Amino acid sequence: MIEGISKRLDRLIWPEPNSGCWLWSGSLRPDGYGMVNVRRPNGTYMRTGAHRYVWQMVHGPIPQNGPGHLGWCVCHRCDNPACVNPDHLFLGSHADNYADMRNKGRHATGSKITANRRSVKGSKNSQAKLTEADVVEMRRRFAVGEKTRVLALEFDVPQTYVCCIVAGRCWRHAGGPIRIALKNPKQEMLPL
Ligand SMILES: [Zn+2]
Numbered sequence: 001m002i003e004g005i006s007k008r009l010d011r012l013i014w015p016e017p018n019s020g021c022w023l024w025s026g027s028l029r030p031d032g033y034g035m036v037n038v039r040r041p042n043g044t045y046m047r048t049g050a051h052r053y054v055w056q057m058v059h060g061p062i063p064q065n066g067p068g069h070l071g072w073c074v075c076h077r078c079d080n081p082a083c084v085n086p087d088h089l090f091l092g093s094h095a096d097n098y099a100d101m102r103n104k105g106r107h108a109t110g111s112k113i114t115a116n117r118r119s120v121k122g123s124k125n126s127q128a129k130l131t132e133a134d135v136v137e138m139r140r141r142f143a144v145g146e147k148t149r150v151l152a153l154e155f156d157v158p159q160t161y162v163c164c165i166v167a168g169r170c171w172r173h174a175g176g177p178i179r180i181a182l183k184n185p186k187q188e189m190l191p192l
Contacts, residue, residue: 009054012036013084014158019170021083024050025158032081032163051076054084055091062091080169082160129157132174135165139176142166 012026012034024034034050055074056062062072078088130138138151148166152159164170168178 006057009036009057012050014161015085016161016164016170019078019080019083020085021078021080021088021164021170022054022085023080023158023160023164024082024084025160026050028082028160028163032167034082034084034160049074051081051084051089054086055089058086059091078169080164082164130155130165130171132171135171135174136176138162139166139178143177 012024014023014025015021016023027035029035035047036050036053037045038048038053039045052062052074062074064071072091073093074089075092076083076088077090078085080088083089134155138155141151142148142162143166148159148162152162155162161170166178
């Protein structure tokens, strides 16, 4: 179990050994953000981003008065919307979030995340379930129309991991065709 995270939540988090990302294996929005139902004090439920929820479990409530009229945004250093690793999340303005997306790919050449990565990549890492060849095969099959759900069952890994692989957000070094994911940063503006 991951320290500081409830058992219920822990079951929905799948640590990805190469990137250090904690992939959300619960429900995902079409743009890749994990979603969670949160109980309000009055007993009703609301849906919110899983990354926002985890950030608050670690750091407490997101401050009310954020920059601009949109408030604070929980941003990803790792450019992986399904990731809920608190070390990969930071509180920023929506402008920071846009800037991050514009600079997409910069972390491959030297950000905090690269420094935190394990030194042994891919199948040489004892925790890795897949080999580079599996990853390339998965990407090829996805590129010709196979569904991530089917690939997840066959390779016995969570669907969220398959999405991460085919989008090139993890296993970057393995090669194979990578889907260029279109992101709509506006969808991240959900109030909490
Ligand atoms: Zn991450």
